[in-house]
Amino acid sequence: MSTSHVVSSARATRESGGQIVRYTLSERVHHWLAALTYIYCLITGLAFWSPYLFWLAVVVGGGPTARFWHPWFGLAFALSVAWMYKMWRNDLATTDSDRRWSKSMKYYIENEDEKLPPVGRFNYGQKLFFWLMFYGVILLLISGLGLWFVESIPWSLRWLRYLAVTVHVVAAMATIGAFIIHIYMSVFMEPESFHAMIRGRVSDAWARTYHRLWYEQVTKGTSEQK
Numbered sequence: 001m002s003t004s005h006v007v008s009s010a011r012a013t014r015e016s017g018g019q020i021v022r023y024t025l026s027e028r029v030h031h032w033l034a035a036l037t038y039i040y041c042l043i044t045g046l047a048f049w050s051p052y053l054f055w056l057a058v059v060v061g062g063g064p065t066a067r068f069w070h071p072w073f074g075l076a077f078a079l080s081v082a083w084m085y086k087m088w089r090n091d092l093a094t095t096d097s098d099r100r101w102s103k104s105m106k107y108y109i110e111n112e113d114e115k116l117p118p119v120g121r122f123n124y125g126q127k128l129f130f131w132l133m134f135y136g137v138i139l140l141l142i143s144g145l146g147l148w149f150v151e152s153i154p155w156s157l158r159w160l161r162y163l164a165v166t167v168h169v170v171a172a173m174a175t176i177g178a179f180i181i182h183i184y185m186s187v188f189m190e191p192e193s194f195h196a197m198i199r200g201r202v203s204d205a206w207a208r209t210y211h212r213l214w215y216e217q218v219t220k221g222t223s224e225q226k
C-alpha cells in the first residue's frame, strides 16, 4: 500500500452553525459551465442523430445555428472537464477506502448508506462517473474534430470518416447513460447534494453521513490514505 496521502483540493472550511463548505464559488461556476455546455451538445447532437428528434434543434434556434454552435460548445465542454480534472484530480484518485466501498456497492444501490464503509470527498461511484466523462470527452473531441473537418479526410481514407461517426455516437451514448445516473443520484437521491452545488455548503450531519473521511479531514485536519 502506498504511504502517500490524498489531501482534498477543496478549500473546505467549517463555518459556525454546523455548515461545511463543499464547493467553492469557482468550483460551482466550472461545474455549471460543464453542465450547460454538455446539455447544449446533448440537445443538438440528438437532433442531428435522428430525424425524429430534429425538433430539438428548432427549440435552440434552428438547424444551421445548432450545426454552427455544436462543435464550439463541444470544445467549451472539453475545456470545462479539463478544468475539473485540474481542480479535483486529487479528490478523484482511487483510494483503499474506495476499493472497500466498491465491494459494498449494493448497499449504495439499495439506499442503505449506513452499511457502507466511510469515504472521502467523493465516493467511488462519483469517481467512476467523472472518469467515464473524462475519457468520453477525449473520444468525443478526437472524433468530433474529424467530423468538423471531414473534408480534409481524403475519400481514399473513408474508413476514418466512418470510424469518426461510430466513435462519436458510441462515446456520446456512454456519456448520456452516465449523465442520467449522475442527475438521478445527485439531484433526486440526495437533495442536499444539489443545494451544495448551488449554495456551496452542506450540513455537518450530511458530511458525516455520506463522506465521513472527508468530514474528518475538514474538522480534524486528517488526510485520506491512497
Ligand code: HEM
Pocket: 022, 031, 034, 035, 038, 039, 081, 084, 122, 125, 126, 127, 129, 130, 133, 179, 182, 183, 186, 187, 190, 193, 194, 195, 196, 197
Ligand atoms: C444539469 C446537469 C447537472 C446537474 C443537475 C448536476 C448536479 C450535480 C450535483 C448536485 C453535484 C454534487 C454532488 C455531491 O457533492 O454529492 C455534482 C457534482 C459533480 N458533477 Fe454534476 N451535474 C450536472 C452536470 C454535470 C456534467 C455534464 C458533468 C460533466 C463532467 C458533471 C460533473 C460533475 C462532477 C465530476 C461532480 C463531482 C463528483 C460527483 O458528484 O459526481 N456534472 N453535480
